[in-house]
Amino acid sequence: MKLKPMMILPPLVFIGLAVLFFWGMQREDPGALRSTREGGPVPALTLAAFGDSPAFTVEDLADGEVKLVNFWASWCAPCRAEHPHLVTLAEEGLDIYGINYKDEPAKAQKFLDDLGDPYARIAADPSGRTGLDWGLYGVPETFVIDGKGIVVKRFAGPISASILENIIRPAIETARARSD
Structure with missing residues (x-):
């Protein structure tokens, strides 16, 4: 039986895609979203009052x-999942500034009433302008800010126990070292 070129093409395409996939998985952190904000000053804030x-x-x-600056919303399920970790950080004495993103004020307040309020300061971004200025991909997103107002770390997604220990806490320590 003679092999036809069209019979060889599908396995070659499959092998090529498998190699590309394998190469992509070997990158340093394929899930990390790059941030142009890290290492620079905090961007502009166009915020509204939140409640009183x-x-x-x-x-x-x-x-x-x-x-920390944490973008969150009551309609965001991952925000609900990360919330206990924010409460823990706040109980440890870390100031967390919350930005309620494109949310209904009454629903946002109920979210905090139900789950606790870890925020030392809180404001609203009803138009999403601040989110755009900060390069927000979605909520939740958390930024570690040093004492000079420089973004040390940006983390997109919910903070889990593992993320807290392996990414957020080391970034906080880096920020503290830079602030001295």
């Missing part, structure tokens, strides 16, 4: 203390 709390400013994020 006044919006915070860029200057508030460069007050000499390390903090």
Whole structure:
């Protein structure tokens, strides 16, 4: 039986795709989303008050203390999943600044009433302008900010126990070292 070129093509395409897939999986961190914000100053804030709390400013994020900025929404299931880890960090004394993203104020307040409020300061981004300025892919996203207002780390996605220990806490320590 003579092999026809059309019989060889599908296995060659499969092998080629398998090699590309394998090569892609060997990259350093294929799940990491690159951030142009890391290493630079915090971007502009176009925020509204959240409830009775006044919006915070860029200057508030460069007050000499390390903090997290966490974008969240009540309609976001992963935000609900990461929330206990934010509460833990807040209980440990870390200031977390929350930005409620494109949410209904009453639903956002109920979210905090039900799960607890880990935020030292909180504001709203009803139009999504601040999210755009910060390069937000979606919620939740968390930024570790050093005391000088420099973004040390951006993490897109929910914070799990593993992410907290292996990514967020080391970034907080780096931020503290830079703030001294």
